[in-house]
Amino acid sequence: MTPxxxxxxxxxxxxxxxxxxxxxxxxxxxxxxRSDTYDALFNLxxxxxxxxxxxxxxxxxxxxxxxxxxxxxxxxxxxxxKVAVLAVDPSSPLTGGxxxxxxxxxxxxxxxxxxxxxxxxxxxxxxxxxETTYQCIRVLEAAQFDxxxxxxxxxxxxxxxxxxxxxxTVLVTIPGMGDYVQAMKAGVMEFxxxxxxxxxxxxxxxxxxxxxxxxxxxRAGPDDWLPPVVKITANNGxxxxxxxxxxxxxxxxxxxxxxxxxxxxxxxxxxxxxxILKRFYQPLVATNAYQQLAAAIVERKRPxxxxxxxLLQ
Amino acid sequence: MSAPIRILLAKxxxxxxxxxxTVLAKGLRDAGFEVIFSGFKQTPEVVVAxxxxxxxxxxxxxxLSGAHMRYIPHVLELMKEHGIDDxxxxxxxxxxxEDIATLEALGVDRVFTMGAEMQTMVDYIRxxxxxxxxxxxxx
Numbered sequence: 001m002t003p004x005x006x007x008x009x010x011x012x013x014x015x016x017x018x019x020x021x022x023x024x025x026x027x028x029x030x031x032x033x034r035s036d037t038y039d040a041l042f043n044l045x046x047x048x049x050x051x052x053x054x055x056x057x058x059x060x061x062x063x064x065x066x067x068x069x070x071x072x073x074x075x076x077x078x079x080x081x082k083v084a085v086l087a088v089d090p091s092s093p094l095t096g097g098x099x100x101x102x103x104x105x106x107x108x109x110x111x112x113x114x115x116x117x118x119x120x121x122x123x124x125x126x127x128x129x130x131e132t133t134y135q136c137i138r139v140l141e142a143a144q145f146d147x148x149x150x151x152x153x154x155x156x157x158x159x160x161x162x163x164x165x166x167x168x169t170v171l172v173t174i175p176g177m178g179d180y181v182q183a184m185k186a187g188v189m190e191f192x193x194x195x196x197x198x199x200x201x202x203x204x205x206x207x208x209x210x211x212x213x214x215x216x217x218x219r220a221g222p223d224d225w226l227p228p229v230v231k232i233t234a235n236n237g238x239x240x241x242x243x244x245x246x247x248x249x250x251x252x253x254x255x256x257x258x259x260x261x262x263x264x265x266x267x268x269x270x271x272x273x274x275x276i277l278k279r280f281y282q283p284l285v286a287t288n289a290y291q292q293l294a295a296a297i298v299e300r301k302r303p304x305x306x307x308x309x310x311l312l313q
Numbered sequence: 314m315s316a317p318i319r320i321l322l323a324k325x326x327x328x329x330x331x332x333x334x335t336v337l338a339k340g341l342r343d344a345g346f347e348v349i350f351s352g353f354k355q356t357p358e359v360v361v362a363x364x365x366x367x368x369x370x371x372x373x374x375x376x377l378s379g380a381h382m383r384y385i386p387h388v389l390e391l392m393k394e395h396g397i398d399d400x401x402x403x404x405x406x407x408x409x410x411e412d413i414a415t416l417e418a419l420g421v422d423r424v425f426t427m428g429a430e431m432q433t434m435v436d437y438i439r440x441x442x443x444x445x446x447x448x449x450x451x452x
Binding site: 020027096098103110116117123 | 316317338339341342343344345346347348349350351352355358359362363365366367368395396397
């Protein structure tokens with residue numbers, strides 16, 4: 001398959017092509033020589049238009065993120081919307097291995113041609129996602145899914161990367177996590193667009209609800225989005241309707257993918273930095289002229305000024 | 314550095330013997346593989362759709378219920394149909410000697426039965442995936 005064919009098949013929403021493209025993107029960072037196929041896919045990042053609502057689902061381990069994703073898929077499919085899921089789980093820092101188990105909770109949608117589910121290991125990347133998650137989002141957006149759901153690994157106190165690369169962040173907590181919520185006040189709680197209490201069939205809902213409402217009101221200025229606190233029980237589907245209404249309301253409040261546009265600006269800056277390093281810094285450092293001058297400067301035999309002169313040559 | 318090996322673990326039908334596949338998942342994780350669980354009591358269709366979307370290198374099917382000849386040929390057929398019969402297919406569990414040759418003739422790469430060592434399976438997977446990917450043995 002030529003690179004053009006692969007990209008065309010992604011745009012034509014062929015599941016096998018989408019799956020291959022994500023693997024290539026994931027693998028791409030590991031290859032010294034980028035292949036033409038990788039380049040063609042990478043270009044998609046800045047070529048395919050914005051056409052998906054990207055929703056991030058994040059929260060501590062065991063909060064019910066995967067079960068909630070399953071319910072959102074169900075709801076979106078009832079509206080005939082196409083849904084893609086990226087579910088990130090941690091890799092072992094010791095062995096690099098991982099068990100990716102999120103998919104099990106969503107498996108009833110596996111045969112639905114309007115649903116695509118992909119498990120990603122974070123492969124040592126810190127922040128709650130994998131290094132190439134945003135590129136994977138863009139591959140799925142090129143395939144024109146209406147919703148792209150991104151499920152983070154179970155987060156601790158400060159893993160907020162997901163909030164930069166999605167349109168709406170849903171932060172999931174559960175009753176009995178009052179202390180956790182307190183500790184999160186300066187951290188992930190400052191970023192969730194929608195604050196969800198899952199497992200509302202458990203005792204202790206009122207306490208968490210009160211805390212979340214306080215946090216939401218502390219955060220919001222007069223023209224800002226006031227993060228709603230939504231009570232659900234993903235296990236039996238209770239409250240999902242209300243959550244979806246809030247997700248749509250947030251889309252109307254922030255319609256132009258501004259968060260993702262800023263993130264892409266940041267990505268471009270980082271790419272430029274890497275390109276400059278490769279094109280200018282690495283060749284210069286490898287020269288004898290630099291090596292000798294650097295040694296001489298450290299030995300106080302030549303002035304630092306000579307380094308700036310060398311740079312301008 | 315090579316990308317980590319991705320392997321889908323599957324159990325189909327009314328097979329409730331889940332301990333073997335759970336132990337295997339941990340062993341493969343500790344060998345540095347990315348192990349994707351497709352859930353228990355699944356159908357061949359769901360297993361193949363999962364293998365396709367996850368773009369795994371290996372499909373590992375555990376069967377201890379005696380229904381392997383009912384499900385595994387169907388998985389192999391569906392993989393061919395979806396153009397993903399290039400993956401390594403492994404079977405593990407209680408498989409009578411006389412069925413092993415049949416399964417291998419149908420396209421299963423290797424059958425591991427009771428008493429197979431974790432290291433034997435890990436080594437086999439590394440070698441088989443390296444061959445398919447056309448590279449040296451994947452760490």
